[in-house]
Amino acid sequence: CAPYVGFPKTVGALEITNKVFKKQGIKMPLANQSTVTEATRFDDGFKVQGEIFGTEHIAAMHKNAPANQKHIANYLSEFCFGDTYTRTGLDLQMRELITLCAISTIGGAEPQVKAHVQANLNVGNDKELMLDAVTQCLPYIGFPRTLNAIACINQIIPANA
Structure with missing residues (x-):
């Protein structure tokens, strides 16, 4: 997290x-669950980002980042996806579901919540599973953040889908 x-x-x-x-x-x-080294963390992270969001999308994110913000795109690939998503212990579907819940808890991150709703779909998690997971967060994050997360889910996957 x-x-x-x-x-x-x-x-x-x-x-x-x-x-x-x-x-x-x-x-x-x-036991250590790390699978990357300092030398491989960017490439391995970029690869898993591509599996989740599409390689073309991630390549464009890196290419189009302003010069003074390229370090953030690199950190995202290296740390978030290289160091974290490549670890053993959880499969990609569970890791994405946990990510959706974690981002939903902080509030004010609706663009990232929506991106990870789509990412959940891309790795095979369905709407019902996402709704169930966010509902389980309710007692801990309250109604406003839960309802915001559900609204994000419904924006990416229409309410009747």
């Missing part, structure tokens, strides 16, 4: 998770 909600919130959640794991007798540290 770090690429979406930031490191402080992620570290806080990990501290709690580690306490629960310790209490449950789960041996720490867990």
Whole structure:
């Protein structure tokens, strides 16, 4: 979740998770799930971005980024998708569903929510699964953010679809 909600919130959640794991007798540290190196993280991230959003779209994003913002496109490919999406442990469908929920929790990120609704469709998740997942977030994120996420889902996938 770090690429979406930031490191402080992620570290806080990990501290709690580690306490629960310790209490449950789960041996720490867990096995490393990384699959990239410093040399491969951009290419591997670009590849998985292409699988999700279309290689042409990602190539155009990089090509059309203003010179003073190219570093953001690179970070997105390297960190968000290279370091994170290529990890073992979760398949692409589950990783995208979690991403949709994580982005929905922060509010004010509706363009990214819509992009990840489409990404969920692209990796094989359907509307009902997305609605179910966002509904499960309701007690934690409240009605406004839940309703915003549902509106994004309905904008990408019409309400009667």
